Amino acid sequence: MNSTSFSSLPLTPALLSNLDTLGYHQMTAIQAQSLPAVLEGRDLIAQAKTGSGKTAAFGLGILQKLNPAWFATQALVLCPTRELADQVANELRRLARAMGNVKVLVLTGGAPMRPQIASLEHGAHIVVGTPGRIRDHLGRATLDLSKVQTLVLDEADRMTDMGFYDEIANIVSACPTRRQTLLFSATYPDDIRHATASFLIDPLEVTVEAQHDNSQIEQRFYEIGFDERNHAVARLLNHFQPVSTIAFCNTKVQCRELADALRAQGFTALALYGELEQRERDEILVLFANRSCSVLVATDVAARGLDIPNLEAVINVDVSKDTEVHIHRVGRTGRGGEQGLALTLCAPNEKKWVKLIEEYQNAPVEWHKLDELKEDEYAVAEPAPMMTLVIQGGKKDKLRPGDLLGALTGDAGLLKEQVGKINVFEFQTYVALDRRIAYQAFERLNKNSPLGGDFGAIKGRYFKMRFIEV
Structure with missing residues (x-):
């Protein structure tokens, strides 16, 4: 059996079957070097970059020992930014698909506290969050970390660069002493080594060199x-x-x-x-x-x-x-x-x-x-192919990408190819439109608006809209 094959690991049949479905057959370098030790319960310091497969390296360790029937926070993953926390949570959900009801909750700043508190009241198996927001929940006693079995510090060097060390130290102290700690960092200079030494017990150290494919x-x-x-x-x-x-x-x-x-x-x-x-x-x-x-x-x-x-x-x-x-x-x-x-x-x-x-x-x-390089002094730079329309409504208004696509291809008369990415956030939605027809589409959306020219109709409701000019 190939030692870089996921099937060589002591994972549950459900996890192995799901990895197969996801097309994960061979481990990346970071996974092959760290997963055996992670599954044994050892602490880990891993130097690895984004895109190296590190989320699966800690995610499979978390899921292998998770008990879905026990509604307690059994794992905490700390990330420096909201974008990374969202990416990590989505990957954990994909890895956990075959395990039944595993709840992964994201707790980050820039989002309202109340829905997060309500979600915590229903319990979560895995919490992924940024240090500032996790600290806020601990301060309000809305998050209990006393049952955490696995603590992951993802991009530890960057969290330290951003001034989060004190928050991280407080969060670590709220977790049980007997736990597994996995630290991932693109670089591991002496100051971070010294600062995080007390978080880990006899850690295995793994370094994966960063290289890229020169042929590409x-x-x-x-x-x-x-x-x-x-x-x-x-x-x-x-x-x-x-x-x-x-x-x-x-x-x-x-x-x-x-x-x-x-x-x-x-x-x-x-x-x-x-x-x-x-x-x-x-x-x-x-x-x-x-x-x-x-x-x-x-x-x-x-x-x-x-x-x-x-x-x-x-x-x-x-x-x-x-x-x-x-x-x-x-x-x-x-x-x-x-x-x-x-x-x-x-x-x-x-x-x-x-x-x-x-x-x-x-x-x-x-x-x-x-x-x-030929230089034309009269050359004018080509603008970006798309323009973004911001709509003052989002998830809280039950707006969905399909509603917007329907309004744009219906009322605004656009072709599907003229509508780009649609990002729906809590209170705002961003829609990319082909720059050549963007203003024309906007006019069609709000031509009959009783509320004035800044409002457009989506599914019979009117929302304030504006373009972002770059």
Whole structure:
């Protein structure tokens, strides 16, 4: 029997059968190195990136020993952001499908407390949440962690970067001393090792090197002068014309400046960095994922945990001093069998970091000249293909994606292909529309509104609507 096969693990027949149905046959590197120890009940420190399969590595450990008949919080997974918490919870639900009634509850900020408290009153087997919101529930005594058997700290380095250490320490102290603790982190510097030492007992340490598939990703390096960065990014975008790009910057100031410079040249660009409010962050990610924003200018900390499908290009606006960070940035493109493009700008003082990249990947990088790229001084950047309509109504108003699609293809007369992603949140809904017909569709939705031009009809009810201009 293959040692990387899930069937080689001591998992219940129900879990193995479901893994087979999901198409999970062979373990990823992180799963193969950590799951045997996790299933034995050992504590774990695992260095692994987003996309490495780590959720199944801790998720299967949680589910193997979970008792669905016992309505107590038996596992807690702490994540740095709401997006990652949602991703983790959805994956846990998929892994638990064959086990019957396993309740996975998400507790994050940016959502009202009352529905969360009501859900907790009915009990949850697994809680996935952000440190701040978990702390709030502990303070109100609405969450009981005294029965937790497995505690997972996901992206521990990022939670520490975001200033959550004190909250995490309080949450750990609310869990039983006898428990299993699993810590996952993209990096594991000495300060985090020291800070988390008291949370773990004799942990197994596992490191999975980050590499990407070079056959799927074309990497190009461009040498530039010190003051050419913003101009060089615009030039690359004009030449390669990717539909969606993440441009990585080392600082939030640089992020904001580059996004402003690109917008001034007609690109639909937005900046994503650590100190944004959750609502702003959510909105930016919706606009980028639904193709209403073509360029996301982001810091590494802000972009961690994002899983953007069909990302055509990555631009390293400056070379990262950490080789693994560079590999992680580049590995965001060229996923799912698609071809990807990774473009790196390098000032003379950054060549030493490029040498480290060459050593790490055991191959020289490919240098190109910016002057090779044709530059049309009259060229106007193509705007993003979609525009986002925000509707002031959401789950609380019982709005569903099907209702909106019906209104847009019915009353507004659109074709299905002209409607993009529909994201329904608690109080707001975001709908991506083909930019060429967006305003026309909006006018049709609200042409007979008795409440004025900002209101449109959906299933016989009127909701306030507006476009987000990027």
